[in-house]
Amino acid sequence: MDARDAIKIGMSAERMLVVPADRTVGHFVPDMPMVYATPMMILEMEMASADAIAxxxxxxxxxxxTEVDIRHLAATLVxxxxxxxAKVIAVERRVIRFEVEAFNDKRxxxxxxxxxxxxxxATFMKQLGAG
Known part of the structure; x- marks a missing residue:
């Protein structure tokens, strides 16, 4: 499959989340604040990107x-x-590039x-020896 045949610039998706305790820095690192963890924000950005094109x-x-270049700008409480x-901004034969953003109620x-x-x-799993 050539992504350029099916994926178009501008395709987009969004996800909504109420921050649970198990997605906070404090959940993963003792004595840290119970605020939305950067890796969890990146996970939502990746999932929104996948949703836009799946x-x-x-x-x-x-x-x-395959790539992330993300800035976490502000904290969000539980x-x-x-x-x-997530919005498609470029499409290559095997790579799709996205602009991603996250917002809370304030900013x-x-x-x-x-x-x-x-x-x-199937090919991917076979190469890993799992199929």
């Missing part, structure tokens, strides 16, 4: 995160609402770029 992939094809967005809390690689799931 319906357009041929059967048997998936995307995997119970805070976070909206994460933008994260921004950056993310890339996903297009792979055939």
């Amino acid at each position: 319906p357009h992939l041929e059967t048997g094809w998936i995307t995997l995160g 119970g805070g609402r976070v909206r994460t967005t 933008r809390i994260g921004e950056g770029r993310h890339a996903r690689g297009l792979v055939n799931a």
